[in-house]
Amino acid sequence: MKKKLILTISIVLVFALTMFIAMQNDERVIYESGVHSIEVADAFAMMYETEFGSGEYVVSDDTTWPLEGYVFNAELSRCENGSTLYWDEETQSVMMEANVSDKCYIYFDVYDPPVLSNYIISEVYTGIDGENGLYYHDGTGTYINADQEAGDNSYRYAGANPNNYVCFGTDEEVCPTDNLYRIIGIFENEIKLIKNDYLTEDSLGVVSVYNNVQGESSWINTYRGQLNIINNFYWNSNGNNSWSDSTLNNALNNGYLNGIGNEWSNLIAEHTWTVGGNTYDNILYSNAKTVYEYEITNPVENTSYSNKIGLMYISDYLYSADSSYWNYPGYSTSGADYDYRSAIDYNWMYLGGYDWTITRRSTLDYSDVTNYAYRIHTAGYVGSDNVGTVVLSVRPTFYLNSDVRYISGTGTQSNPYRIA
Helix, strand or coil: CEEEEEEECCCCEEECCCCEEEEEECCEEEEECCCCCEEECCCCCEEEEEECCCCCEEECCCCCCCCCCCEECCCCCCCCCCCCCEEEECCCCCEECCCCCHHHEEEEEEEECEEEEHHHHHHHCCCCCCHEEEEECCCCCCCHHHHHHHHHHHHHECCCCCCCCECCCCCCCCCCCCHEEEEEEEEEEEEEEEEEEECCCCCCCCCCEEECCCCCCCCCCCCCCCEECCCEEEEECCEEEEHHHHHHHHHHHHHHHHCCCCHHHHCCCEEEEEEEEEHHHHHCCCHHHHHHHHHHHHCCCEEEEEEEEECCCCHHHHEEHCCCCCCCCCCCCCCHCCHHHHHHHHHHCCCCCEEEEEEECCCCCCCCCCCEEECCCCCCCEEEEEEECEEEEECCCCEEEECCEEEEEHHHHHHCCEEE
């Protein structure tokens, strides 16, 4: 009967010529079974590929397992007396099945991490819309409301809680909650992220005008994040709804962007944001596809602005709900059962606070709405507010460079995607 010996990453390997002795907790690793024991002695040589794709290997004199930059090569790894070596994904360790003492050669290839967008399209998207919460918006499909797709060939996450978390701004082993972001989708090979929780005044570099404080009357009981104090900011304290003149735009692309450091800000793409806006009727009372067309494809004004950091589009929010809601309007006078208030438990982007969006309200409504932008209400529906007199919460949104790489992770909140 074969016995399993787990060789964890914490094992210390002592190099002696081309032979390695496995040690753990300063003792020889011995597998005991009944009346006999199997001793792993002078048995392992680690072989490292010289460079990616070279096929050439050298014996390593490392005293620990490679933690990054290499991947276990199961095809080449072998043992002289027939023992089996394999990689265990759950424990992130090499495992050995043996019933005799053996000498083994463990091969590691240089790891060439895939581009993040390619990884998601090839490994997460199965070709079936809705699996893993991912939809390909090519304008076709057989699922409910497939005819409501954006038709822009984007890949978008939708539903209650898909595995679309990314750790951004830190390499800490356990990703801090303040560094969690979520993938809105893939747009022309660029991953679009939104901060998982609201931005604080320390991160924005602007003093909050008004705070929702937990335990006080100002607290928002629908809030689903982790903060004890929710900071709120003007969209534009100057009073007009032009994003290029927005004080929030300025703060995001200076204070916030500078605060995350050059290493991470260099991963963010300069993007052209569509900010022409549209009318109240066209935005509030329309479904996801129609809002996308009015907001992105055919805004009232052909206005765009290029910078790195922005805010969510209304269509981003609408398309983040389960597809069964894509034919609902953002708001309906018929009541909560007929608009996005009914989708809050099936929309991962809903956070329960008041969220600013980047989209302004058009002057085609009334001449006096040059100071209004759209927002998401705590109840989950779409509305608008005065940019210079009303303060709301903020979640930075941005596109990653198309060459950003996937390093590790499964996209869950506890094991978010790691990128570089």
